Amino acid sequence: MDIPEPAAVPEAGRNVVAPGRVCRRKPDHPERVPVLLVGVAARVRDYLKSIYPDTVRLEIIYDHGGEPFYADANSTFSRAAQFALKEVFGRAPVLVREGLSIPIVSLFQHILKRDVLLIGLGLPDCNAHAPNETFPLEQFEKGIQLHQVLLEHFSGT
Secondary structure, eight states, X not given: OOOOOXXXXXXXXXXXXXXXXEEEOOOSOGGGSOHHXXXXXXXXXHHHHHHSOTTSOOOOOOOOOOOOOOOOTTSHHHHHHHHHHHHHHSXXXXXXOOOOOOHHHHHHHHHXXXXXXXXXXXXXXXXXXXXXXXXXHHHHHHHHHHHHHHHHHHHTO
């Protein structure tokens, strides 16, 4: 099925849902899908095909992917961020390992040979990436303060 470009479908993102089926747009660069992802996706495809009845047509198109990214909680950047978070929010942060899909992050780490720092300031009820996504101004202001503390820390002031 050809999926119309987002401009032709109001408010369309990468996922397009039609009655009775779920479709995803074709990847822009299928050659960039990491080998690991293809192997895992192939196993998922094989499993799904084994449990679906013959009356169901299953087509899986590899969309996008990136190499895994791991942030060392004891790196210079991470320790500085933990310090800044405690300064701004008044208590030590709880470190939680989460998955995310930002393929460029691992490329930054690999190509630039530098640590990458990601700090999530969204709250659970912000509904990230949903039509009713929100971000409280208080969190935005705390983010500004957080970056100020980080910059002061790294500048030595």
